[in-house]
Amino acid sequence: MFSIDPKEIPVPKLHHYLLGAVGPRPIAFASTVDVDGKDNLAPFSFFNVFSANPPIMIFSPARSGRTNTTKDTYNNVKVVPEVVINVVSHSIVQQMSLASSPFSPDISEFEKAGFTALDSDTIRPKRVAESPVQFECKVIEVKELGTEGGAGNLVICEVQKIHIHEDVLDENQMIDQQKIDLVSRMGGNWYCRADENAMFEITKPITSVGIGFDNLPEDVRNSKHLSGNDLGQLAGIEELPNETDVNEFKLLELSDLFVSLEDDATSLEIELHKKAKGLLQENKLEEAWMTLLSFNNG
Numbered sequence: 001m002f003s004i005d006p007k008e009i010p011v012p013k014l015h016h017y018l019l020g021a022v023g024p025r026p027i028a029f030a031s032t033v034d035v036d037g038k039d040n041l042a043p044f045s046f047f048n049v050f051s052a053n054p055p056i057m058i059f060s061p062a063r064s065g066r067t068n069t070t071k072d073t074y075n076n077v078k079v080v081p082e083v084v085i086n087v088v089s090h091s092i093v094q095q096m097s098l099a100s101s102p103f104s105p106d107i108s109e110f111e112k113a114g115f116t117a118l119d120s121d122t123i124r125p126k127r128v129a130e131s132p133v134q135f136e137c138k139v140i141e142v143k144e145l146g147t148e149g150g151a152g153n154l155v156i157c158e159v160q161k162i163h164i165h166e167d168v169l170d171e172n173q174m175i176d177q178q179k180i181d182l183v184s185r186m187g188g189n190w191y192c193r194a195d196e197n198a199m200f201e202i203t204k205p206i207t208s209v210g211i212g213f214d215n216l217p218e219d220v221r222n223s224k225h226l227s228g229n230d231l232g233q234l235a236g237i238e239e240l241p242n243e244t245d246v247n248e249f250k251l252l253e254l255s256d257l258f259v260s261l262e263d264d265a266t267s268l269e270i271e272l273h274k275k276a277k278g279l280l281q282e283n284k285l286e287e288a289w290m291t292l293l294s295f296n297n298g
Helices: 011-021 072-079 090-099 228-235 243-253 255-260 265-281 285-296
Strands: 028-033 039-044 047-052 055-059 082-086 133-144 153-164 183-185 191-193
Touching: 028 055, 028 072, 039 072, 039 090, 072 082, 072 133, 072 153, 082 153, 228 265, 228 285, 243 255, 243 285, 255 265, 265 285
Parallel strands: none
Antiparallel strands: 028 039, 028 082, 047 055, 055 153, 082 133, 133 153, 183 191
16 A cells, blocks of 8 residues: 655645545536626536535635646635536536636636626626536635645535526436536546446435345355445345245246256355346346345255
8 A cells, every 4th residue: 555644745746646536526617707897717626515405515716736826716706706606518528628728817718718608697707508507606705725835715605596408407307417418527637427328326325224244144245256346235235035035036037057056056156146246237136135045045
């Protein structure tokens, strides 16, 4: 294990490790105005949503690690405490990147990056029309984390109004995760696209309580063919299938396998574990358990 004391390495190197390890990070494409009403638009990947009631988002326009200067976005929200946080889809990622160029404060990134500016309903900064979701926010606090290069500035925002393109909604008027096509930041020049090839579902145990790793049978817990993720799925079941169901499943689904390997218990166990792994990949948790339990059942 390679271990690092953050205080003993240069800030640019520390920045590399932090951003390379913590990702993908959502992007706050922040629109602000200065005291004279000039528009500014810039992306920040130190960003997330932190509360639903009240609806709170926080992003951080950090000090430059090279020059220790502050971002125009930070300067703007200190005098006009309002911001539109526009989310970034794959269709606008190159334009967003262009907007991150170090233009002077008097230059509009809306114009330079080819975005359409829409008036907001509750605040002064403009919205990005091409963004699939736009959050009009009041800045309720700016918390400076330091005065040296690389120090963050937490811009704590309360959402006043949300605008959503209808083409990313499903039939229930909820955001369809496969339609919104979001992008996020990785380390270096790398981005990540949250399309159907990158996304997968895991049912959240909001009300259910799984049996846990400690209650897995020893042969399952020590399997050479089941990964930690596989065991995590198995340990999430609330109750093991009963013996009657296991016997019925064994008779209907596994009889050929048991007959073919009736004289080779070691190979039979391996094949059952492999079959259970395949069932887990199909999210067939109960069937996977019945496959595993059939080895010592009856």
